[in-house]
Amino acid sequence: EAQVTQNPRYLITVTGKKLTVTCSQNMNHEYMSWYRQDPGLGLRQIYYSMNVEVTDKGDVPEGYKVSRKEKRNFPLILESPSPNQTSLYFCASSLSSVPLEQYFGPGTRLTVT
Amino acid sequence: AQSVTQPDIHITVSEGASLELRCNYSYGATPYLFWYVQSPGQGLQLLLKYFSGDTLVQGIKGFEAEFKRSQSSFNLRKPSVHWSDAAEYFCAVGGKDYNTDKLIFGTGTRLQVFP
Numbered sequence: 622e623a624q625v626t627q628n629p630r631y632l633i634t635v636t637g638k639k640l641t642v643t644c645s646q647n648m649n650h651e652y653m654s655w656y657r658q659d660p661g662l663g664l665r666q667i668y669y670s671m672n673v674e675v676t677d678k679g680d681v682p683e684g685y686k687v688s689r690k691e692k693r694n695f696p697l698i699l700e701s702p703s704p705n706q707t708s709l710y711f712c713a714s715s716l717s718s719v720p721l722e723q724y725f726g727p728g729t730r731l732t733v734t
Numbered sequence: 735a736q737s738v739t740q741p742d743i744h745i746t747v748s749e750g751a752s753l754e755l756r757c758n759y760s761y762g763a764t765p766y767l768f769w770y771v772q773s774p775g776q777g778l779q780l781l782l783k784y785f786s787g788d789t790l791v792q793g794i795k796g797f798e799a800e801f802k803r804s805q806s807s808f809n810l811r812k813p814s815v816h817w818s819d820a821a822e823y824f825c826a827v828g829g830k831d832y833n834t835d836k837l838i839f840g841t842g843t844r845l846q847v848f849p
Contacts, residue, residue: 625777654837663824663841664778671835679836711777718835721766721828725777 623648625726627712633732634702642697642729644712652715653695654679654723655687657708664711670695671718702733736761738827740840747815748848755810755843757825766828767808768837769799773821781823784808795819820847 654669666679670689686698713723770778782793789801825840
């Protein structure tokens, strides 16, 4: 089944404790992206990747890192999480960047205390 | 810069009634337009898309949307709503923004369906 998977689905952590949210797609998509969803703000892009070893900042990249060592994986890293990073995170992938028809993972709900 | 406006934060309809969710966008050229649905606790699922051609597009679950260039709108419609349609709906526009390909989302419309 073609899908985007994320792990973990739920995570509660403390301020400053490094964490990684994994994202994997099995559709051989070139483009991958991370979003955060906050009430009243919709989805905002954190980082995206056009292909392996190519990543770039989205609209809200501060406090996050990403890597794209393999085509299928695009982990999101929070080196020192803070409470304002409490949010619902989505990974998405697309066959290409134009048009950007994205398929979304199920989401990871992160709480930072 | 691109932007998407969904003017209705929350809409309530009775089951069986018709539905129209509004979406207005700001973009210089012809955009790629999408509607996504997010059921409670779920990710986003693509309902339909417009890239070019016929301005009335059909999607899954009986939804359709019409692209109106003159009004910069891409409203989502369904003739008869089912209780299972209760969800949050997001309009998105894609294309070049400062020479970067990206997808810009509206803030969403939450649909509540009464029996």
